[in-house]
Amino acid sequence: MAEKACKAMSLLKLAEERASMKKKLDEQKRKQQLDSVPYLPKDCVSNILIRLPIESLQQSRFVCKPWYSIIKSPTFIRDNLHRAPKVMIFLSLVKGFLRGWSDQDSALFHENPNTFSVESKIFDLKSVHMLHRPLICSSSKYAIKYMVLEDGKGMIRDYNATCMGKIRASCDGLIVVDNMLRKGELVIMNPVTRELNLLPLGTICPPHDESFGLVCCARWYKLVHLFRDESQFIGCEVLQIGEKSWRVIDGPAFRLMKWFGYDPVFAIGALHWVPELDHNEHIVTMTIEDEKFHTIMLPKTSRFNDRIMEAYDRLCFVTHEEINEISIWALERLSGEAWTKIYTIAVGCIRDLIPLYFSRFKWELYFLDKDGSVFGFDFENVQMKKFTTMKGCFMLAGAEYTLTLHANSLVSWQIKEDDRDDAIYS
Structure with missing residues (x-):
């Protein structure tokens, strides 16, 4: 055993x-x-x-x-922004939305789980007692979308996000939107990351008597607000994003701007406004560094379908010279204010073509026709081509379609103390 x-x-x-x-x-x-x-x-x-x-x-x-860690780093976000193509962001009416208000019903603003609602986020940030009920009841809801132009096609894409207010300004992937839950208040957000925050209350004006411009200045973002005061002069206030109040600065020292038309354009270190929509001979400029205003004469009188825009580190003026010609003038610096005609488009021009923007990575200029058709002029091949788009996707007569130049990115307006030396714009 x-x-x-x-x-x-x-x-x-x-x-x-x-x-x-x-x-x-x-x-x-x-x-x-x-x-x-x-x-x-x-x-x-x-x-x-x-x-x-x-x-x-x-x-x-x-x-x-x-x-x-890589994707959230300031260096990666900066590089991603530099590679981001330009798009046109806009609001599309959500049909059939008209709902009442209930003190107990915060679900008024909530969407399905895959959709981000600006008002729902604001509702979570603020007390119900601060909301303006009549304003909510009379509001429409909009889907936030954007248009991409590539490979001969104009494609409409959705952020799966909604809001009730108007887009007031855009810069580096950030947009400023009206907060329809409190009159006069604004919201800054990134529709890609869905990061959102409320801005302090500024001067309250009728929407058609004011204009906003968002710019990146050194390591910070600034929001500039022009508005018509009671004396019919143009007032101005500036908010550095992150601060608790607006700063009042001297606006243009003369009466101008019968009414505010196009969004301002940021180029060569300044914001530029076209004061009137038609028969305009100059633009109004505010240099961002010293926050001073002055005027710049245009090379020729601007008409309804002409536009100023930024292109390749210059300020450009795109104007209809003749029935079948569109000229492009460029201003490379503010000192001297010397415009130079750099190109004349003489093929495929249509009287009602409205310039949208220059491509960031290709030598092309895009236009929108009054019937919603999208065209692009290829400078290299000297050819005007029509983009294939969904029928009726853009109709200028529809007030819901106000196109704003934008860039999809991961940018945030928040800069941590440890990141300031490696900020988005150092």
């Missing part, structure tokens, strides 16, 4: 040794497999991620902690 027991113990010990050996071999095999995977430096991973479309970047943040 003792001999049998000893033999059984030996067999058990042998089995344990074989199991331990197998475990060690399996661990060595797994280690060899891991070691065979090539190591990718952080810069290489960042270089791959930066090429992903903005929608994929949003999802890629949650793959792992290293990726999250």
Whole structure:
């Protein structure tokens, strides 16, 4: 019996040794497999991620902690912004939305789980007692969308976000929207990241008697508000995003702007306004660094379908010279104010073409016709081409479609103390 027991113990010990050996071999095999995977430096991973479309970047943040750290870094956000193409952001009416108000019904603003509602977020941030009920009941709801022009097609894409207020300004992927839950208040948000915050209350004016411009100045964003005061002069106030109140500055020292028309354009270190929609001979300029106003004469009288716009670090004036010609003038610096005609488009011109913007990465200029058709002029091939779009996707007669130049990015207006030396614009 003792001999049998000893033999059984030996067999058990042998089995344990074989199991331990197998475990060690399996661990060595797994280690060899891991070691065979090539190591990718952080810069290489960042270089791959930066090429992903903005929608994929949003999802890629949650793959792992290293990726999250890369995508959230100020350097990556800056590089992503520099690669972001220009788009046109706009509001599209959500048909059939007309709802009442109930003190207990915060669900008034909530959408389905995949849709972000600006008013729902504001509702969560503020007390119900501060809301303006009559304003809410009379409001319409809009889907926030954007138009992309590429490969001969004009494509409409959706942020899956809604709001009740008007888009007032845009810069670097940030937009400023009316807060329809409190009269005169504004909201700053990034429709891609859905980051949102309330801005302090400023001067309350009728919408057609005011204009907003959002710009990046050094490490901070500034919101400039022009408005007509009781004496019919133009007043001005400036808000540095993050501060608790607006600063009043001297506006243009003369009566101008019969009414505010187009959004201001930021170029060569200044914001530029076209004071009147038709028969205008000058623009009004505010230099961002010193916040001073002056006027700049245009090279020729601006008409209803002419526009100023930023292009390749210059301020451009796109004007209809003749029935079949569109000229492009450029201003490279504010000192001297010398406009230079740089190009005349003489093929494919239509009287009602409205300039939209210059492509960021190609030498092309895009236009919108009064019937909603989109055209692009290819300077390299000297060709005006019509983009394929969904029928009726844009109709200028529809007040809901106010196009604002935009860039989809991961930018935030918030800059942490530790990030200031590596800010978005250092």
